[in-house]
Amino acid sequence: MLIVACVKQVPDTTQVKVDPETGTLIREGVPFIMNPYDTHALEESLRLKDKYGFRVAVISMGPPSAEVTLRKTLALGADEAILLSDRVFGGADTLATSMVLTGAIKKLAEKEELAIVMCGRQTIDGDTAQVGPGIATRLGCSQLTLVDRVEEVDLKSKTLKVRRKLEGRHEVVSAPLPAMIAVLREINTPRYPSVPMRLEAEDSSIILWDNKVMQMDEATIGLKGSATQVRKIFSPERAKGEILGGEIDKPEDSARLLITRMVEKDLLSL
Amino acid sequence: MSATVIAFIIVLVLALAFFAYSCYRRFGLVLKGKPDNRFNSIGKRFWNMLFYAFGQRRVVKKPFGVNHFVLFWAFMILLISNTEFLLNGLAPDTISFSLLPDGAYFTLAFIFDIMSVLALIAVILAIIRRFTFPPPYVEAKSRDAFVILGLVAGLMIAFFGMNACEIAAGADRAGVWMPVANWVASWLPSGAAGLGTAARVFWWIHAVILLAFLDYLPYSKHMHIMTSIPNCFFKSLEKVKTQPREEFKKGNTFGVGEVESFTWKGLFDSYSCTECGRCSDACPATFTGKSLQPRLVIHDIKVNLLKNADKDGHKELPLIGGEGEGSVKEEVIWECTTCGACMEVCPVFIEHVPRIVDMRRHLVETKARFPEELLLLFENMEQRSNPWGIAPAERTKWAADIDVQPFEAGKTEYLFYVGCAGALDARNRHTTLSLAKIFDKAGISWGTLGRDEMCCGDSLRRLGNEYVFDRMAQANIKMFAEKGVKKIITQCPHCFSTLKNDYRQYGAELEVVHHTELINQLIKEGRLKLKSTPPDLGKVVYHDSCYLGRYNGIYDAPRRVITSATGSAPLEMERNRDNGFCCGAGGGRMWMEEKEGSLINVARVEEALKKQPDTVCVACPYCMTMFDDGLKDKEASDKVRVLDLAEIVANALPD
Numbered sequence A: 001m002l003i004v005a006c007v008k009q010v011p012d013t014t015q016v017k018v019d020p021e022t023g024t025l026i027r028e029g030v031p032f033i034m035n036p037y038d039t040h041a042l043e044e045s046l047r048l049k050d051k052y053g054f055r056v057a058v059i060s061m062g063p064p065s066a067e068v069t070l071r072k073t074l075a076l077g078a079d080e081a082i083l084l085s086d087r088v089f090g091g092a093d094t095l096a097t098s099m100v101l102t103g104a105i106k107k108l109a110e111k112e113e114l115a116i117v118m119c120g121r122q123t124i125d126g127d128t129a130q131v132g133p134g135i136a137t138r139l140g141c142s143q144l145t146l147v148d149r150v151e152e153v154d155l156k157s158k159t160l161k162v163r164r165k166l167e168g169r170h171e172v173v174s175a176p177l178p179a180m181i182a183v184l185r186e187i188n189t190p191r192y193p194s195v196p197m198r199l200e201a202e203d204s205s206i207i208l209w210d211n212k213v214m215q216m217d218e219a220t221i222g223l224k225g226s227a228t229q230v231r232k233i234f235s236p237e238r239a240k241g242e243i244l245g246g247e248i249d250k251p252e253d254s255a256r257l258l259i260t261r262m263v264e265k266d267l268l269s270l
Numbered sequence B: 001m002s003a004t005v006i007a008f009i010i011v012l013v014l015a016l017a018f019f020a021y022s023c024y025r026r027f028g029l030v031l032k033g034k035p036d037n038r039f040n041s042i043g044k045r046f047w048n049m050l051f052y053a054f055g056q057r058r059v060v061k062k063p064f065g066v067n068h069f070v071l072f073w074a075f076m077i078l079l080i081s082n083t084e085f086l087l088n089g090l091a092p093d094t095i096s097f098s099l100l101p102d103g104a105y106f107t108l109a110f111i112f113d114i115m116s117v118l119a120l121i122a123v124i125l126a127i128i129r130r131f132t133f134p135p136p137y138v139e140a141k142s143r144d145a146f147v148i149l150g151l152v153a154g155l156m157i158a159f160f161g162m163n164a165c166e167i168a169a170g171a172d173r174a175g176v177w178m179p180v181a182n183w184v185a186s187w188l189p190s191g192a193a194g195l196g197t198a199a200r201v202f203w204w205i206h207a208v209i210l211l212a213f214l215d216y217l218p219y220s221k222h223m224h225i226m227t228s229i230p231n232c233f234f235k236s237l238e239k240v241k242t243q244p245r246e247e248f249k250k251g252n253t254f255g256v257g258e259v260e261s262f263t264w265k266g267l268f269d270s271y272s273c274t275e276c277g278r279c280s281d282a283c284p285a286t287f288t289g290k291s292l293q294p295r296l297v298i299h300d301i302k303v304n305l306l307k308n309a310d311k312d313g314h315k316e317l318p319l320i321g322g323e324g325e326g327s328v329k330e331e332v333i334w335e336c337t338t339c340g341a342c343m344e345v346c347p348v349f350i351e352h353v354p355r356i357v358d359m360r361r362h363l364v365e366t367k368a369r370f371p372e373e374l375l376l377l378f379e380n381m382e383q384r385s386n387p388w389g390i391a392p393a394e395r396t397k398w399a400a401d402i403d404v405q406p407f408e409a410g411k412t413e414y415l416f417y418v419g420c421a422g423a424l425d426a427r428n429r430h431t432t433l434s435l436a437k438i439f440d441k442a443g444i445s446w447g448t449l450g451r452d453e454m455c456c457g458d459s460l461r462r463l464g465n466e467y468v469f470d471r472m473a474q475a476n477i478k479m480f481a482e483k484g485v486k487k488i489i490t491q492c493p494h495c496f497s498t499l500k501n502d503y504r505q506y507g508a509e510l511e512v513v514h515h516t517e518l519i520n521q522l523i524k525e526g527r528l529k530l531k532s533t534p535p536d537l538g539k540v541v542y543h544d545s546c547y548l549g550r551y552n553g554i555y556d557a558p559r560r561v562i563t564s565a566t567g568s569a570p571l572e573m574e575r576n577r578d579n580g581f582c583c584g585a586g587g588g589r590m591w592m593e594e595k596e597g598s599l600i601n602v603a604r605v606e607e608a609l610k611k612q613p614d615t616v617c618v619a620c621p622y623c624m625t626m627f628d629d630g631l632k633d634k635e636a637s638d639k640v641r642v643l644d645l646a647e648i649v650a651n652a653l654p655d
Helices: A036-052 A064-076 A094-111 A131-139 A195-203 A251-264 B003-030 B042-054 B065-090 B102-132 B143-168 B179-185 B195-219 B221-233 B264-272 B278-282 B294-307 B330-334 B341-345 B352-366 B373-384 B392-399 B420-424 B426-442 B458-462 B466-483 B493-506 B515-524 B556-566 B600-609 B621-633 B645-651
Strands: A002-006 A009-011 A032-034 A055-061 A080-084 A114-120 A142-154 A159-166 A169-176 A179-183 A207-209 B414-417 B487-490 B511-514 B540-542 B615-618 B641-644
Touching: A002 A036, A002 A094, A002 A131, A009 A064, A032 A036, A032 A064, A036 A055, A036 A064, A036 A114, A036 A142, A036 A179, A055 A064, A055 A094, A064 A080, A064 A195, A080 A094, A094 A114, A094 A131, A114 A131, A131 A142, A131 A179, A142 A169, A195 B352, B003 B065, B003 B195, B003 B264, B003 B294, B042 B221, B065 B102, B065 B195, B102 B143, B102 B179, B143 B179, B143 B195, B143 B221, B195 B221, B221 B264, B264 B294, B264 B352, B278 B294, B278 B341, B294 B352, B330 B352, B341 B352, B352 B458, B352 B466, B373 B458, B373 B466, B392 B420, B392 B426, B414 B426, B420 B426, B420 B621, B426 B515, B426 B621, B426 B641, B426 B645, B458 B466, B458 B493, B466 B493, B487 B493, B487 B515, B493 B511, B511 B515, B515 B556, B515 B645, B540 B556, B556 B645, B600 B621, B615 B621, B615 B645, B621 B641, B641 B645
Parallel strands: A002 A055, A002 A114, A055 A080, A080 A207, A114 A179, A142 A179, B414 B487, B487 B511, B540 B615, B615 B641
Antiparallel strands: A009 A032, A142 A159, A159 A169
């Protein structure tokens, strides 16, 4: 049975600045990384592989340079990595993205029974958290978001049980397979690739699926298939921070000053 | 041929055969190790052997080492006597020193007599020491030690017994030339019947003990008698300041996970250890009550080699992570600061640190298993090329208020390689600014790489993440070549040693200078003028950074600079210079929790506080952090400040 882990290569947003003139992201010289949430999705897929013997296929939609990230997933233990890359996929919003990803998953499911689609909760560049649920909707499978623990997978009854982390409580839910799981970062600590695995991955080939392979209707994908358009990107103005109590010696006085300020700003109720 | 001679031949042949078999087994195991060329520069190696093995240079650094010196030389000289003894047993009538002319025979008899009594005294002192005043770093009540000491004492006693009986029987014309044997003989009834028989009995006792000693050697820690002289011959020609490269090819093994993956020299080292404990005595981890004792690491390697020897292919005792003797615990491997104090004191030049890094490599590269806090470090290094994972754009922030030129070949002479701590750590940025000020005052032409600077990879290499280090080193060297960088100034001793020593393995011939040396040179050349009335820093104590001092021999430059800048020589801590005590941050320990025992930096701060300093002078950003933290821990940070040497100098610059 198959787990499909969805990953995205994103710019390291801690290093991205917005150009105040044009309102666009300055991406020049910014390194790309695997979306941090997705590293946890991949790790969870690999753990389920170790435990239940699933096969793990990783898919990513992006430019050819996303190959670097896919190679890393192979070094970590993924069985197969597929890059969904074509000019017609470009400019996609979450809707169009989930169309392409769903298309790829369906294609994979033709050959092997699909058990789980594993996604990170959201990406750090778009921050929408919509693609995972979008895939689940389009696949018509169970949709499990905010998962911080996979309790068990029952291969006989083809169900799984996960724990969801909600505001102030946990919820344990069961769902039939196939299911889409969107994971939180707390779910696990990602592993580190060993050198033999890295060397193996360096020589492995990444499978490329363009639209000749995918045969998607061009009206549903890429810029054309996108329902949203970005009007403007800007950095919100933030009030300048202030260092309090630099001249105060006693910690008690510092604490008092801090509390007074917090009460003033209505950050703390007495 | 007499019956005695035949009996002796049988005993001798059996003993020698057993000895040869033992040696064949033991040294055969060494040959299973990986290749390592230790046969180059024979002349220099021969000199090292003379100087360190026969000269016992490092042994006598401890006061009681003199006892070993005596025993060693007595042993060497008595080797002649004992060879004659064995040959004489085979051919009593044709081989004997007594057949020599009087002058030669009497001289030899005198020397052997004196040497024997010196050896006996040395053995007795050693036994007394083990019982009454053993140093904490040796396993005093070791059975092995007493067996050997007993055998040596027995040998000497039998030697005197034999000679004394012969003298009393009037059978040895050299009697008066053997003062000790002669004195013993004076207690015996001279000319009494049975003295000849007694002499023969002592002769046989002597023979049996001698051969027993020989046969026991390969099975005891005293095997060092055979191995430590060659080990000094095979010692690394340069100081061990780096680890060898690895070749990243499919099918290779990475690091050392089983004992035979060490080099043959690594295995031979383990045979050369006599468990003197000097390494553990010098080790900061051992000192602060951690499980790591360098002596035991080497011992475990030996035991593992021997225990797994017979099991072809199947290793019952794992080298790493097993229980008890012969297996090195994982936490032990991570406790090393790679400070090199162990290697600095080892009388026979055992290389502890490379062995530990070998095992770290196995854990990181093959098993991907390491203390969890390192995961973040490794990710940060790979993704952002600095240990904290700070955005590279922040690298130029320290220079926000000053004018810094980018390095440009032809326009700027030196690249100032600021280093991660110098650029990104708030406290250490002050050092960086001080250096910028000093360079400008001295009229040095310098520039930086700005946000393009990448980490040198020191911590990764010491932590065994050689794969990522290898990639970072190659990227750096490529950038240096592209930009035409030839001369580099570093502020961090770790960058310094890595660029200078480690990168040389990649063919990078860089002229790297640490700021302590550069400042010293600038003052000496008169290019840097200091105030005639130096700023009052009170009493200044200097702390040696391991990667500056022990690794690169820079001890005097910082001390001279302090003297120039403050008007007086720095105070010295109890452990200083090549005996300096690590701050606790080397070897990647900077990024790890110190879970076991007490804190190394606090121990060092306590040592510094004994000198009642007003200022602790450091020359390394890690030492800076460790001292800052340690002083806070001892609630002394309001009385004692930590300054980098560059800050002291910048303070002493005329306005």
